Amino acid sequence: MSSWDKYWENNTGGEVFVSSEGQKNTELEELWRKFFHRKQNLIKKKTKVLDIASGAGSIFSSIDNSENFNLYALDGSGEALEKLKTQMPYVNVLKYKFDEYATKDIYYDIIVSQFGIEYSGKEYFRKIGELLSDEGSFKLIVHKSGSMIDKRTQQEIDCINLLNDTEFFDLAKKLIKLDNDNIEYKNVFEQFTSIEPLIFNNLSSYKNSILNQGYYGFRQLYSNQERYYKKDILTWLNNLEYEKDISYSRLLSMSKATINLQDINKIKHDLYSSGLRDVEVSDFNISRADGVLPLAWEISGNK
Ligand SMILES: C[S@@+](CC[C@H](N)C(=O)[O-])C[C@H]1O[C@@H](n2cnc3c(N)ncnc32)[C@H](O)[C@@H]1O
Structure with missing residues (x-):
């Protein structure tokens, strides 16, 4: 059993990043809620969404208008996907390692990932360009060194x-x-x-x-x-x-997956050269009693 399978077997709440009281992070939840609200207004047809390394579905559980989307969750851990399926049976699950995932007949309108895509290796960000439909868009929250x-x-x-x-x-x-x-x-x-x-x-x-x-x-x-x-x-x-x-x-x-500034420049270059545009990178910070703390990189763009 892989270390992630073991992790998901023991995880009761379905979330990786939680507060000391075990609660889902509200800032991340709000980020995804708003993101999908905006998308719903822009896109007419039933939009296909891929969550890379979805775990038990933290991103999809933040969508409050999920019936407007056709949701696909990809993860290398069968335990994670089983957990996801029990809570969100309407989601299509894809048990693959992202680095090995290939498809010829499906393009996604939106690709998202939260502490996930970077586990495949920094060289696989470029695959977003191959999997995204024309006019599609992506948003990623990735591990940041020093966070x-x-x-x-x-x-x-x-x-x-x-x-x-x-x-x-x-x-x-x-x-x-x-x-x-x-x-x-x-x-x-x-x-x-x-x-x-x-x-x-x-x-x-x-x-x-x-x-x-x-x-x-x-x-x-x-x-x-x-x-x-x-x-x-x-x-x-x-x-x-x-x-x-x-x-x-x-x-x-996790430590290996963490992205530093030098990696970010390379990833940005790869994303552009895979046919994507408007690539933006910013810090995703959270506020706590002891100040503003860096949590992740936020990377977004369009095709
Ligand atoms: C930190 S967890 C994040 C899960 C989820 N996105 C969340 O925010 O709760 C990382 C996830 O990446 C998955 N994973 C690790 N390497 C992977 C790979 N090469 N391909 C697909 N999934 C992978 C693990 O099974 C795990 O569910």
Whole structure:
């Protein structure tokens, strides 16, 4: 199972980018709501819309006049599309990797993507020119280097690197498996207490990070171990370690997908040379109590 399938299997709300309370981001929802409202007034026929790397349908769930559109959601994860289909059965789903998707008989009037197209690789933006109908238009929200999402991703990657470098899980499991009077126990205990300050000093500001879950969770289980079966503590450690490894590959793919200014110039050039026009790039920022924060690049244009 791919790391995205695993992610969607465990995701209950159908959204990737949510507030600390788990709520859908209102600024993004508003962006898409307004975008589709404007399109509805401009286009007469039943407009074909493609969402690239749709996930469970965050963009389409923001449209409040969806009956005016013929909606197509493309994603590499079957789990994501199944989730989408349960909530929006009227959407056509296409289970493809965008880099492998090809069609001869269908052109889309509108192409959209939210934290999606960039996962295929920067060289695939030009495919929009091939898939868009004449007079069609596109809008993309893509990961931006230095954004709040990028900073959080880097922070989570650093947390996982620290768990790996310190061999936290191996040591924690040995501490549980070995009896206190075992000759090796003292050695493992010393190793664990030598890495503990390193972990403690790097606890993440993000309270749900795997580092925080591992550190606080294990501390609680270890100090109360007489109340638990050893096998239950070991299962907890194994599950969290598995989650760490699955998250790691997803986080690395997010980091790789992030677009910097140099990439933007190349992408703009590619979009123009694939027959598109009026290509515009701007910052998509959100306002929070601590100021205006960069969230993504907003890229739009026409054919
Ligand atoms: C960050 S999520 C965004 C999902 C959705 N657009 C949203 O905003 O909630 C990235 C999505 O890209 C999909 N994905 C990753 N690589 C892909 C590829 N090469 N082709 C198609 N989808 C891909 C994943 O399955 C995942 O659903």
